[in-house]
Amino acid sequence: MLEKTFQPAAIEPRIAAEWNKAQAFKAGRQSQAGGVNGAPYCIVIPPPNVTGSLHMGHALNNTLQDVLIRFERMRGKDVLWQPGTDHAGIATQMVVERELAKNKQPGRRELGREKFLEKVWAWKAESGGQIVHQLKRLGASCDWSRERFTMDEGLSKAVVKVFVELHKKGLIYKDKRLVNWDPKFQTAISDLEVIPTEVKGHLWHFRYPLKGITFNAEDSNTFIVVATTRPETMLGDTAVAVHPAEGPYKHLIGKTVVLPLVNRDIPIIGDDYADPEKGSGAVKITPAHDFNDFEVGKRHNLPQINVLDAFGKIAGTQTPYDGLDRFEARKRIVADFEAQGLLEKIEDHLHTVPHGDRSGVPVEPWLTEQWYCNAAELAKPAMAAVRDGRTEFVPKNWEKTYFEWMENIQPWCISRQLWWGHQIPAWYGPDGHFFVEASEADAAAAAKAHYKKDVALTRDPDVLDTWFSSALWPFSTLGWPDKTAELDRYYPTAVLVTGRDIIFFWVARMMMMGMHFMDGEVPFKKIAIHGLVLDEKGQKMSKSKGNVMDPLGLIDQYGADALRFTMAALSTQGRDMKLSTQRVEGYRNFATKLWNAARFAEMNECVRAKDFKPASIKEPINRWIAGETERAVNAVTNALEANRPNDAATAVYEFTWGIFCDWYLELIKSLLASEDEGEKQETRATVAWVLDQILKMLHPFMPFLTEELWAHMVEHGVARENLLCLSQWPTLDGLADPRIDDEIGFVVALISEIRSVRQEMNIPAGAKVPLVLVGADKALQDRCNRHEETIARMARLDGITFAKAVPKAAAVIVVGETTAAIPLAGLIDMAAEKKRLEKDIAANQSDIAKMDAKLENPNFVSRAKPEAIEEARERKAELEGQVKRLTAALKRLG
């Protein structure tokens, strides 16, 4: 016997163990519907950071994938959901460094590279797998035997091969230019890892004295004013730019100023980068510390003077500021300008300052040598693939975002000055000449050929951007560069399910690498984009706001099924979703509802009948639910095929609760009590059959609950041969019958109206009043006779007794073609009932007038679709019938 309520915590671990024991999720696993004989269907998981723990974004992302995976597995496809984790360069290095500091162990630099990396691997071995366990708790049906890690041997091999090949083709190269430098982690970062943050700052207006004229703070002819938000960079100024044609300074072009504090002569140049409207109209040019200035400097052949070290301290300026932190130097420099009368004014200034996404500190444009990837070139085929539909975004509008970025793509800085990651396969000879090769031995050979002798080589210490290895994920996890059977079978993958926030970071780069290395084959046929999970107020969840919802906490409290269903039901194509615990609670209730329906079935001995054929059901109510089941199955299937999990979830919810529980189980209670054994047995079998279909339809969304109930039914029938997750997805046809729908529809409508009138009229609970049918035709009388018992039973629940007499005074129920009446003399206020009827008549007449206007409109009649006209006519006739009956009822009231 089932417990009274559903206890997820009690069953989830047991079910998970059963799946595991059966190796149910292994790629190529034979499912009841065909398994390995089916078409391949592969999804690669967006690899979570190995440092990560499950957050709402993961819960959403992986639920959506698992829904598709379980659905396709049940449909008999040969399913592979490829799991794994990402080494997450900076994030992991940070975590381990913090750990070392916490345990008062020697830091990274003290340990040295090799020892430190040992620590990271040790950390990974011990705590790195956490997120995988959490994904399992969510019910993710990945093929866990194939789990990969971006730094494992095979994937590292792929990374090296890609780097070497792209370098040989000139698509990876070394370049000295400005990069975004993170002074906290002392590494370069890519444009995407820079977060512009609005800060309240200042605009300092400095006087730069003109050379050859005695400086006089009162005389503006003796200096030029430049405005800056970053005073400390003035140490590296190599020019002042003014607009060549406009503004007050153009006459100064060609003159020289003496750079204060450093006493360097620098030219005043004309360049239309200088905007006369901005700041003071003249702008200091610091080519080594500003992206725009860098370009101006190149145009004018200006020297690039670097004034910062890797930590963001002033360095190499031969001034007293050397060694000061950049912000300390800023204060001192401003003070020194002021002391010398060179500070004209300070304005408050709101501006955006680039910050490192991991470090949170302002990044510096810094002149260094780095490795770059020619993304613009790789982007071309990646764009073409989307343009001609070989890869399709769902929803389509995200293609625009993709193109927008791809068309303006900049060189991708792929080197990082970190230790944790794939070390760049480049070796340097004594003169700095480098050799990019797959191994040290290859590099040595290349060096020998180059130098004509053996030389000592040093390997480039830098590692690659984490996203470099994740860009290879769809094929590297399948075994590339080896020609494996998996690669052959599962690439291109079916669909990539991912958040809109990593389209640039990840999706675009997978497209580029996939196209390039897989002979122009796309990595995935579809890209399904979902939004972010926001809190119930629509705000992004963040630790600082304290509004973070923990999926594991929700699983503990409401069960994984409830959380999953919530994720699927609230998901919208490509847009963000707001989540509240109330929703999760609601879907937990849904789980309990189904649980109790199964319990009801159990109590009534509704067991599966061998060779049960829904097409040969006799009892109309049972035939009706079979038809409704078919409709629900089709709705769910179509929605899942169309990548609309929310519609699928809604359809199965509505059917299970709104139709099966609310109506069918109520309507059959009299059948279950029937003396007629055949009728009773058929009903029991039908209940069991419908429940099976519900379990199947619901399984992708609520795998634990459904698997448990599926197994539980074993006690009452023939033992299940299969786990639910490996059984066949239902396909139903020919069960829906319009005549049956009409008949049961009438019963349902009649009962609804009885309830409505009874409550509206405020008939006291328990009052026994007879229900009669008035003016009904023969067909209707027959109908009522056929379902008399059911109607009477349902009416009785509402305190109404079914009877045959025609009374004088009655409340009137209009259902379709007929009128039922509840005689209520002495029980209700007749005047009020009269009023109600009058109101209804008026409302109907107003609707009739509307229909008349429509039908008399010659344009409507001539131009509307025939169905629309027919519908309008029917509607009008129906309304007129109602008015007739209501009027008759009114008369009857006297």
Add this chain to the structure above:
RNA sequence: GGGCAGUUAGCUCAGCGGUAGAGCGUCUCGUUUACACCGAGAUGGUCGGGGGUUCGAUCCCCUCACUGCCCACCA
């Protein structure tokens, strides 16, 4: 500055040319062959504003307003 979404019941959202829908909330009633994590009923909307197309617009087009997000720039 460029781009993308969104604006429908108190809240969260479906619908998208032809009778305005669901869930939650609120109010009323109810312990009945599963379920109070329940059942029944009711309440609630000039579908952001203004134009246009159309016989007909919540739906298509234009425009404005507001909200959110992304990209770029900011001396």
